[in-house]
Amino acid sequence: MKLSIQLCIFFIVGITNFSIAQNEIDSLFNVLDISIEKRETYLKEKNDNINEFRVLLENDTTDLKDKYFYATEIYEQYLVFEFYGALHFAYVAIDLAKQLKEDKLINESNLNLARILVIAGIYQESSEILDGLEIKKLSNDLLVKYYLIRKELYNQLYYYSPTKSIKQSYQTKYVNYCDSLLAILPENSESNLEILETRALDTRKLDKAKKLNALRLSRYSIGQHNYSKIAFQRSLIYEVAEDNHNQKKYLILSAISDIKGVIKDNASLATLAFKLYHDGDVDRAYKYINICYEDALFYNSKLRAIQIANILPVISQSYEEQLISQKSRLEYFNVIITIMIIILFVGIIFIYKQVKSVRSVRNTTVEMNNKLRESNAELQNANGQLTKLHTDLSNTNLVKEIYIGEFLKICSDYIEKLEYQSTHTKRMLVARKYGELLKELKDDDVRKKEMKLFYKNFDQTFLHIYPTFVDDFNKLLEPDQPIITKNKELLNTELRIFALVRLGINDSAKISKLLGNSVTTIYNYRVKVKNKAIVDRENFDDYIMRIGDV
Template sequence: MVRLLMLFIVLVLTTVCSARQLSNQQLYQTLDSLIEQYNQLTADKERRVAIIKDGVKGLKLTPEQQYDLNQRLYDEYVAYKFDSAFYYIDKNVKALSGSSDHDRFAASAVRMAHILAVTGLFDRARRLLDKVNPDSISDQQKIAYYTQQSELNLYRSEMALATKYFYDYIKRAQYYRQLVMQIAPKDSYDYIFNQATYICEAGDTDQGIRILEDYLRKTDLGTRTYSIITSTLAFFYQKKGIPQQQEYYLLLSAINDERSAIRENNSLRSLSEVLMARGNNDDAYRYLLQAISEAKFYGSRIRMMQVGRMAPQILQLYDAERTQTQQRTNLLLFVISFISLVLAGIIIYTLILYRKKHAAGLQIIEMNKMLASHSAEIENVNTQMKEANRIKEEYIGRFLELSSLLISDGEQRLKQLNRLARERKLEELYAELKTMEPVNKGIRKFHSHFDTAFLNIYPNFICEVNRLLNSESQFAVEVDGTPVKHLSTELRVLALIRLDITDNQKIADILRSSITTIYTYRSKLKAKAINKETFEDDVRRIATYR
């Protein structure tokens, strides 16, 4: 059944590319369907790789056969799982180190440099490429070598965004693109892609778009090349300020990534940015969570950093919505409290009037009439008190009704689920049950409460941490003149260390992160410290100042 569905999706996407008959809304439905099959698609990918491995079990391979096998497994893992791709290509690099076979060493070194660059290990990638002598390798390997040099400089430019080094890296990437175009066949992907990106960077975005759109018609679906071209076209349309076309190509790229189990991707994150800019925060958050999940699965620090930059923006929007809801609730409570105070004042004033009337009657009525009048007044007061009690009951009833309305929202969801189950709409029921929004909301509340409680106890914590760090690595204490009220992930790690929780696994469990991510954060923070040896001990000595 799954294979038939996948075949149907391929046919639909083929129609999209040739005639563009599907709307963006239909593409979103296709993308959501593929995301729901995430586990199945991952399992299919694992089975394909297992078939390759099982095919050589028990066989004694020659060095050349082992080289080819490692190369093939690397190609399977390169966009799927970082550590596995690194493992197999590292075997070839080590086996060919010092070898006279310059072409094969260059092929392995370029692949290793790519996988290192993808995960952010730029210096190691550069040092490995420096070992390749382009004058001693074939034109085919030169193309791969220059392409990787260009890619490495693009990654470094992204990390140097908004710094004076950004354009230096862009210029070097342009230089290597020119070298590729000098030796690559003019009808090859390497020539056409580098030509389009070079022209676009030089200022002629329209020509770059025409070149890639013409080549896209000849590109097979399901390939990484298809994902790269559509993602690049989305970037070109973003530069031109045409968000509709940008969104269209991001959808094609993301669909191809999900269908092909490509976990090293950027389209879902970019798509969530488009949706967030349009005000569709729920879908933006959903796609961002999927992008985070895939980046963690692959192990790419660059992609994690990219999605990490967006998370605070979406959380800020959710906080703004929550604040607005809280303000409306506070206003309603204020109105109810005001009405209650007015009613209490009326009751008190009524009692005062009746007391005055009773006092005046005592002065003009005879004793026996006074006793009767007194009884009548008591009865009258009791009647008024009963009326007051009815008024209280009415307002209590209204308050309970209001509370009931709030509770009914939860009941409506239960009824909806029961209805779906009763009508056997299992796919819709599964979609409703599968949603992680309640869990995610709990995580956000946990982070918010943790941040607020911690900063109440340690109000000067961020300032004290900054005193332990180099000046260029310090955290912001204020945003637009307002003190920071929420901690970043790095500061939460330090906060837990301040609370004497130092085990990486415990910190990862509390922050719902991976132990590798926590280890990376701690290593980076220690590297930024003035005194690296005593940094975490210094953090644990930060006082409350209360």
């Protein structure tokens, strides 16, 4: 027995958690779709921001060194936004650095050029630029930058290389540069934590990877490039952990951040689209992969465009097959509907013929009934007294119905009076007749007076029809918790609510309008009374409906 209860609880908790998780994903998808709709707005803000720096850069009065920093800032803005823009301003920064004849700026601008080439997948040229730098002359911050670019270069070469031996060589170089970075980076720096997290993930130390990732993610806000990248890396952790919900959650968060930050060189939305395709959500996958392809073309990176192009046909084909399948089902349903219309038409003709036949039989039946009516005359006389008694009872019920109908009409008239009073007050205020209005209000509160009269009429009428209602109602409650009226009231609010239920008005919203209380108040009263019941609370209203039955 205990095991069964535990299994039931486990099942209920599981269903609840699944529902909460699904609601979370649905909410995130809603935010993502809204962000996609606002892409043009984000794009305009991005271009406006870049143009502000371009104006400063192109100003003849701007100092040459300031121009270098403006060009570098524009390069950073374009880095994950538009490849050729970043490439152009990387070269502009190199020219300015050479004019300034400062070795550090020349090295920095060349590193920026190598970085954008690695991002775009132009590995040979980037490697040549890096090979041309004198590492011993690099400052510590530029040496870190150099190692980071080398690390990313060999990581991508390892990922895309098809040759096993060369692939191993790239991996070794990648690991060596990671070690070099760990040796010179501050312990709690972003790059240090990223390398440690990647190693924890590679060795399947998932708890450590999550902890490091959470620390990194807490430092950034959605819309920043680092937030997008770290959220994407978190989705990889959950992919290894086979946690489908959280993997999808962080892919969506990363995609939202990419869109808000106008990051066109992105991976999260394409990965999400491919995952949705495998989950069977082809419509959404098709929508997202097309947005990814647009971003790849906008960014102008051949590598990213090729990556997306490898996924796009698979999803597009599935989407087209789904459309064809839907079209086939639609044609099938059209055929079915056509057949049903034909059957219906034939049925109508058949019914018409049957009606004609029934009319003929009915005429014969009428003649037979006339004879039977004569023979049953004596039987009707014998049952006269019983019929009269039945008629009297029906008349009594009819009187009750008319009585209640008239009562509800009075209620409606009272409410209309209140509405009229409200309209009248507004008109007086608009007409600035403040004195007259104040005089009317001092007479009395019209609504309270009418509602008090309404309650009195209702109580008297209802108890006239159901004189034992209060006693019968209290019999349904705990003996020590009866509903007792005060100040010579016939009924109080709780009794009036259930009096209306006895009259067939069960909806709390309607009851609230009739009694002048909020829906919440009515609901709370009903719950409070049901909690005192000695009968089944779920069927409490059914017991109320039986009060007064003969």
